[in-house]
Amino acid sequence: MKTVDRILKSITTLPAFPATGNKVAQLLSKPDYSVAEIANVIKLDPSITANILKMANSVYFGTRQKISTINDAVVHLGQKNLLRAIQTAGVSKYYKKGAGGYYDKATDLWEHSVAVALMSQIISKKITGEEDTTLYTAALLHDVGKIIMGEFVRDSLAKISALVSTQRVSFVEAEQFVIGINHAELGGKIAAYWNFPVEIREAISFHHRPDLLEKEEKMMPWIVYMADQACLMLGLGGGIDGLSYRAVDQVLKKFNLRMKDLEMSMVLLTDDLNRARELINIV
Numbered sequence: 001m002k003t004v005d006r007i008l009k010s011i012t013t014l015p016a017f018p019a020t021g022n023k024v025a026q027l028l029s030k031p032d033y034s035v036a037e038i039a040n041v042i043k044l045d046p047s048i049t050a051n052i053l054k055m056a057n058s059v060y061f062g063t064r065q066k067i068s069t070i071n072d073a074v075v076h077l078g079q080k081n082l083l084r085a086i087q088t089a090g091v092s093k094y095y096k097k098g099a100g101g102y103y104d105k106a107t108d109l110w111e112h113s114v115a116v117a118l119m120s121q122i123i124s125k126k127i128t129g130e131e132d133t134t135l136y137t138a139a140l141l142h143d144v145g146k147i148i149m150g151e152f153v154r155d156s157l158a159k160i161s162a163l164v165s166t167q168r169v170s171f172v173e174a175e176q177f178v179i180g181i182n183h184a185e186l187g188g189k190i191a192a193y194w195n196f197p198v199e200i201r202e203a204i205s206f207h208h209r210p211d212l213l214e215k216e217e218k219m220m221p222w223i224v225y226m227a228d229q230a231c232l233m234l235g236l237g238g239g240i241d242g243l244s245y246r247a248v249d250q251v252l253k254k255f256n257l258r259m260k261d262l263e264m265s266m267v268l269l270t271d272d273l274n275r276a277r278e279l280i281n282i283v
Helices: 003-011 020-028 036-041 048-055 070-095 108-128 132-139 145-166 172-178 182-194 196-205 220-233 257-275 277-281
Strands: none
Touching: 003 145, 003 182, 020 036, 020 070, 036 048, 036 070, 036 196, 048 070, 048 277, 070 108, 070 132, 108 132, 108 220, 108 257, 108 277, 132 196, 132 220, 145 172, 145 182, 172 182, 182 196, 196 220, 196 277, 257 277
């Protein structure tokens, strides 16, 4: 069996993505939603329930008093933060084993993913004035392909590294040449396997090269790209691939941003991460 076929077959071994987030989102979209009904949906997933309570009591979500029930957590977090907390809690289990070929520590990929998700919200607010829960999910999962690709990259690391250093190609291009698929493309296929909407799949698939999308007016892949690059520049989750990627020069101009705006966003992220340790430590 070819390496690419083995990789694609590995997708089917991943556990189903928790449906809790989608069910809660559907309930929250109703103007007369019931706190008790939402709490009952969350309670059906014990691991998410435990992590939601941890996060509801975290500094990040501004908790001042002890929250001991899911009902209280639903009220305290509110719509936007509840969905963000559920997605973070649901995604975390996939990162427990890390991505060995890319990182030495199992938690490094998770830390990077949370940082990119938080950064995506800072950038989105700068551009549109609002945060975006769907964007948060896409950013949180942008490197999900590395979970499967890790072992294959480890086996081919010498060839990939040689291409990057001698042929001046990006890491993702070297992955494609040596293995036959890259982690971004694979991540998009995983998102499709989990039945995520097209906008999330595209943001994951093109998070290194949003300029290659046929419809370049789509904002989400560009913001995930910016958030990822900013985190790599800050040294947050720079594994063996680090900054070995092609820079897309027009990204700041596309949103009428200056380098100073990105630098200020990076300062805000540093503050956010100091308060978000609970989000990272749930793995």
